Amino acid sequence: MNRLSMMALVSLLSTGPAAYGQAPAPTGYPGTVTLSRGDYDRLLDLAANRPAGPSTAPAAAALARADIRVRAGASTARATMRVDGEVFRAGVAKVPLIKDATLLDARLDTRPLPVMAEANTLVAFVNGPGAFVATLEAGSPITFAPGRASFVLPVPAAGSATAAIDVPGEQADVHVANGIVLRRASAAGRTVVDVALPTGRSVEVWWSTHEAAPSTAPRDVRILSDVKSIITIGESDVRLVSLLNATVVQGEPSQFDVSLPAGYEIASVSGASLDRSETQDGRAVLYVADPAARRHQFLLSLERSHAGGSFTLESGLPAISAAQRETGEVAIEGVGTMEIASPEMPGLRRIDVRELDPTLSPIARDAMLAAYRYQRVNEEPPLVKVEVRRFANAPVLAAIAERAVATTLLTSEGRALTEVTLWVRNTAQPFMKVALPEGASIVSVEVAGAAAKPVEGADGNRVPLLRPGFRPSGAYMVSFVYLHSGAPFLKKGDRRMTLPKMDVPIDVLEWELFIPDRFRADHFDGNVVDAALLPVAARIASSGAGGGSSRPHASPAAPPPPPVPLPLPAPNQLVGRVLDPSGVPLPGATVTVTSGGQRQTATTDASGLYTVYGVPAGSLTIAGALQGFKTNRQSFKYAGEGRQLNLTLELSGAIETVTVSAESPDAQVSQKAVRNEPQAPSENVQNLQRRASGVLPIRIEVPRAGVSYAFVKPLVVDEEALVTFKYKKR
Numbered sequence: 001m002n003r004l005s006m007m008a009l010v011s012l013l014s015t016g017p018a019a020y021g022q023a024p025a026p027t028g029y030p031g032t033v034t035l036s037r038g039d040y041d042r043l044l045d046l047a048a049n050r051p052a053g054p055s056t057a058p059a060a061a062a063l064a065r066a067d068i069r070v071r072a073g074a075s076t077a078r079a080t081m082r083v084d085g086e087v088f089r090a091g092v093a094k095v096p097l098i099k100d101a102t103l104l105d106a107r108l109d110t111r112p113l114p115v116m117a118e119a120n121t122l123v124a125f126v127n128g129p130g131a132f133v134a135t136l137e138a139g140s141p142i143t144f145a146p147g148r149a150s151f152v153l154p155v156p157a158a159g160s161a162t163a164a165i166d167v168p169g170e171q172a173d174v175h176v177a178n179g180i181v182l183r184r185a186s187a188a189g190r191t192v193v194d195v196a197l198p199t200g201r202s203v204e205v206w207w208s209t210h211e212a213a214p215s216t217a218p219r220d221v222r223i224l225s226d227v228k229s230i231i232t233i234g235e236s237d238v239r240l241v242s243l244l245n246a247t248v249v250q251g252e253p254s255q256f257d258v259s260l261p262a263g264y265e266i267a268s269v270s271g272a273s274l275d276r277s278e279t280q281d282g283r284a285v286l287y288v289a290d291p292a293a294r295r296h297q298f299l300l301s302l303e304r305s306h307a308g309g310s311f312t313l314e315s316g317l318p319a320i321s322a323a324q325r326e327t328g329e330v331a332i333e334g335v336g337t338m339e340i341a342s343p344e345m346p347g348l349r350r351i352d353v354r355e356l357d358p359t360l361s362p363i364a365r366d367a368m369l370a371a372y373r374y375q376r377v378n379e380e381p382p383l384v385k386v387e388v389r390r391f392a393n394a395p396v397l398a399a400i401a402e403r404a405v406a407t408t409l410l411t412s413e414g415r416a417l418t419e420v421t422l423w424v425r426n427t428a429q430p431f432m433k434v435a436l437p438e439g440a441s442i443v444s445v446e447v448a449g450a451a452a453k454p455v456e457g458a459d460g461n462r463v464p465l466l467r468p469g470f471r472p473s474g475a476y477m478v479s480f481v482y483l484h485s486g487a488p489f490l491k492k493g494d495r496r497m498t499l500p501k502m503d504v505p506i507d508v509l510e511w512e513l514f515i516p517d518r519f520r521a522d523h524f525d526g527n528v529v530d531a532a533l534l535p536v537a538a539r540i541a542s543s544g545a546g547g548g549s550s551r552p553h554a555s556p557a558a559p560p561p562p563p564v565p566l567p568l569p570a571p572n573q574l575v576g577r578v579l580d581p582s583g584v585p586l587p588g589a590t591v592t593v594t595s596g597g598q599r600q601t602a603t604t605d606a607s608g609l610y611t612v613y614g615v616p617a618g619s620l621t622i623a624g625a626l627q628g629f630k631t632n633r634q635s636f637k638y639a640g641e642g643r644q645l646n647l648t649l650e651l652s653g654a655i656e657t658v659t660v661s662a663e664s665p666d667a668q669v670s671q672k673a674v675r676n677e678p679q680a681p682s683e684n685v686q687n688l689q690r691r692a693s694g695v696l697p698i699r700i701e702v703p704r705a706g707v708s709y710a711f712v713k714p715l716v717v718d719e720e721a722l723v724t725f726k727y728k729k730r
Helices: 003-019 037-048 535-543 683-694
Strands: 061-072 076-099 102-108 115-118 121-141 143-145 148-154 158-168 174-176 180-187 190-196 202-208 222-233 237-250 255-259 265-271 274-280 283-288 295-305 311-315 323-334 337-341 348-351 368-376 384-391 399-410 416-426 431-435 440-447 450-452 455-457 460-464 476-484 492-498 506-516 519-526 573-579 590-595 598-603 609-613 618-625 632-638 706-716 722-729
Touching (some): 076 102, 076 148, 121 148, 158 202, 174 180, 222 311, 265 283, 283 295, 323 337, 323 384, 337 368, 416 683, 440 460, 506 519, 506 722, 573 590, 598 609
Parallel strands (some): 061 158, 222 323, 399 506
Antiparallel strands (some): 076 121, 102 121, 180 190, 237 295, 265 295, 274 283, 323 368, 337 384, 399 416, 431 460, 440 476, 455 460, 492 722, 618 632
């Protein structure tokens, strides 16, 4: 019976007589307490509901023990450490391992263990929760003194650490700082001691030797070298970058002397084994951190200036002076447009640039113009001498539109809604300058199927041609819609319509003008021509492309070119082409893939090719869409494998052809001599009507009934397209 039960019993006995009307009992012995029944019940509840302990471990991970095996050699001591630990929390935890150590290898079971340095501590990343076993390989140099050898052993920060230390010499007196020697044994000329070590720090191990510090006679140094160089000819300077590979056959060189070509200055020197470098009298002295290493690699960058223009380039090459044999390759590249002419050069043999070593590719910045290979047969490296003839740079177009389709809807109030769609090939131009008609404003912009924001500047509006994360590799669509407020229609009168100037050259501009059926239009004029007069318009009409196809189709008599084979898809990847009914690829089409609640889109390139990455397995729906064509939608079960899938889009909208005849095929037919006949509105008009009703952020009463007039203007370069006509109310 514990003290609380005893107290409760005393309380009941003391209150018992009072319950029967007797006088209260006298006060108990000193040290006793009298409680009421309610207080006693509350004490029982508190004893039953003790507060829970901490829900998470106080530390993310810990090392339980470390078992170390050390073997001392001639100059280094190599330690193998088996570390047992545990991660207490879910996720990746940082586990401190050892301090002030040279780590040779780290593995977790059979996998490499990721390790990073924080201050002077090596920290491992281990996924938890759970126990783990890590194996570490560490090395320490041995320091020799008369009658004594020693090294420093880093000890992991574990709960306990033991080590078996194997040193050369029988009956060697081995000591461990702050450690306890548990066992000694000697055999076969070596001594092994088992010790218990303090954890989390480095300890010194030393033993007695009967020999002085080992000394060996210096050996002759023999080196083989291979030099890969690139000479870059700039506008006013010459840059020489050399990759020097040194293979030590004999000896342990602590430095390498590199002879520098005349006229150059060192820009930078780097290398994995490089400790420091100095420049002395036309040569560079490279000091290495580990003379015992058999292979060294250095990257040497040199620069010098020249007068510019056409000149004769004479350049030497870097060379390792002590090398018994040296081979090398040198390539010449140029910034800008130039021509390289080289006579026969002693010691250099010209090769094709495709024969160059692949290690030169990451160093090159421009196209290589010439390449040579050599093998040094004397003290001096070969001399490169070439004639450089530079040509003036010609301007290059950054962007061009292969085709532009404009659709204009006229209303009875005189307002005009115009959509311009361009198929652009772009390399570097971020914006397109657009000079809108007076009183017009841009409503929306799309770049490759995604919405973009126009920019309004002091000198006009700019439509973006690129957007973040989009890197075009072929033709893609850029479209913008603008609203123009004009004078209302009268009973009859004249009308003048223009398209904006765009600073991107356009191969062919097609313009469809929709006029409400309340008005009759005739006497068309301007700087555009009737669409029926140009062969491109006939091809567009015959294929239904006047309603917004992706590009002018080939004539029905001409077979489409054979398609390029599709690339092999990777797992969880869809690859294919979007084609029209005749098998011609459709660039600019939008492919949408829906699977597992995830939606991805892609746009076809100039060859109609699309690629969708990271498609999850499950029920999948793929849809191909393009203005002027019916949407092709397919659903199927997808297992996650790489798959090739082509989509064929059928034509939609009204198709109407216009036949123009003349007495002589050589006669010059003018715009005024041919009457522009009205035709049924294309799919472009219908799409723009639907967008104006519910998508575009504008209020405009677009007439549903009317006729269209088609015009074409080839080769539009920063000029506006103009159409004038007379109208009369019906």
